[in-house]
Amino acid sequence: MDATALEGEARTAIDGAGSTDALEELRVRYLGRKSELKLALREVRDRETGMALNAARTAIEEAFAEREATLAAAAREELEPFDVTLPGEPVRRGRLHLITQIRREIEDIFLGLGYGIFDGPEVDTVYNNFTALNTPEAHPSRDPQDTFYVDDDTVLRTHTSPGQIRAMLSQEPPVYVVSLGRCYRRDTPDPTHTPTFHQVECLAVDEGIRLSDLRGTVETFFRALFGEEREVRMRTSFFPFTEPSVEFDVTCFLCGGAGCNVCKQSGWIEMGGAGMVDPNVFEEVGYDPEVWSGFAFGFGIERIAMLRHGFPDLRLLWENDLRFARQF
Numbered sequence: 442m443d444a445t446a447l448e449g450e451a452r453t454a455i456d457g458a459g460s461t462d463a464l465e466e467l468r469v470r471y472l473g474r475k476s477e478l479k480l481a482l483r484e485v486r487d488r489e490t491g492m493a494l495n496a497a498r499t500a501i502e503e504a505f506a507e508r509e510a511t512l513a514a515a516a517r518e519e520l521e522p523f524d525v526t527l528p529g530e531p532v533r534r535g536r537l538h539l540i541t542q543i544r545r546e547i548e549d550i551f552l553g554l555g556y557g558i559f560d561g562p563e564v565d566t567v568y569n570n571f572t573a574l575n576t577p578e579a580h581p582s583r584d585p586q587d588t589f590y591v592d593d594d595t596v597l598r599t600h601t602s603p604g605q606i607r608a609m610l611s612q613e614p615p616v617y618v619v620s621l622g623r624c625y626r627r628d629t630p631d632p633t634h635t636p637t638f639h640q641v642e643c644l645a646v647d648e649g650i651r652l653s654d655l656r657g658t659v660e661t662f663f664r665a666l667f668g669e670e671r672e673v674r675m676r677t678s679f680f681p682f683t684e685p686s687v688e689f690d691v692t693c694f695l696c697g698g699a700g701c702n703v704c705k706q707s708g709w710i711e712m713g714g715a716g717m718v719d720p721n722v723f724e725e726v727g728y729d730p731e732v733w734s735g736f737a738f739g740f741g742i743e744r745i746a747m748l749r750h751g752f753p754d755l756r757l758l759w760e761n762d763l764r765f766a767r768q769f
């Protein structure tokens with residue numbers, strides 16, 4: 442076969458190809474497995490013919506590459522003009538979950554007051570969760586219908602209060618700590634309950650700590666969270682680990698105390714339990730109750746989130762619906 446003639450024919454055809462499809466067809470015809478050139482190469486017996494056919498093949502391959510580049514450049518020219526200075530597609534930034542945001546905010550408030558952060562485990566002993574907190578054997582909160590037991594001596598903590606015991610066992614007074622984290626109770630989910638929830642626990646132990654210190658601290662805390670105009674009030678209550686025990690209310694941040702739906706027309710919003718540390722608890726951790734006194738409180742973080750942002754159902758915090766989560 443005449444290699445030079447074939448090369449010339451191929452070149453003309455390739456240079457005339459108007460599209461990449463046409464070019465592919467030509468590639469099969471001139472370089473495909475059954476092409477004249479490939480068949481001839483297979484039959485080659487002498488060196489000279491071999492060199493001539495290979496030279497033709499290289500030339501044809503180069504012609505294909507050139508044409509391909511020309512067609513691609515032409516295609517690019519035909520595209521819409523592209524303004525590289527236009528702003529790009531915005532990439533949405535992730536964000537921290539609302540509970541994490543509030544948790545960190547609370548930690549900052551207390552760090553600012555000179556407190557330390559104490560992390561307690563979510564799986565704790567029955568002793569730390571109940572017994573050391575002066576909770577009698579028959580107390581209903583110990584019931585396995587209310588508490589997740591891991592075994593007879595171990596529970597998923599039902600509140601952050603066992604953090605008080607761990608903090609006091611690990612250091613000598615004075616103690617100023619907050620302990621925040623997940624808690625677990627066997628509650629059926631409803632608008633104000635989920636089996637997993639978060640609390641912030643506060644413990645201050647020193648010489649001469651009084652109920653007024655508790656009140657002032659909670660007031661400072663709520664003003665930082667809900668606004669400077671907030672007032673607090675205490676109502677008497679009962680918890681096994683405090684004496685006296687109180688519950689805190691804060692003036693409604695929505696209506697300022699006039700009465701609205703959020704505060705059920707009372708002007709006040711219930712925030713949670715607190716009190717002066719019971720002497721029995723001090724004795725349990727080896728602190729002398731004649732020397733040391735202290736206050737403690739424990740508030741729900743979901744409740745704080747719901748109240749501050751005015752959403753009606755705390756299960757929203759667990760559904761991970763971005764339309765909700767993105768608002769914070």
Ligand code: DAH
Pocket residue numbers: 599600601602642643680682683713714715716717736737738739740
């Ligand atoms: N641990 C209590 C609860 O979960 C709340 C509480 C009440 C915590 C009084 C305290 C306290 O530290 O002093 O219901």
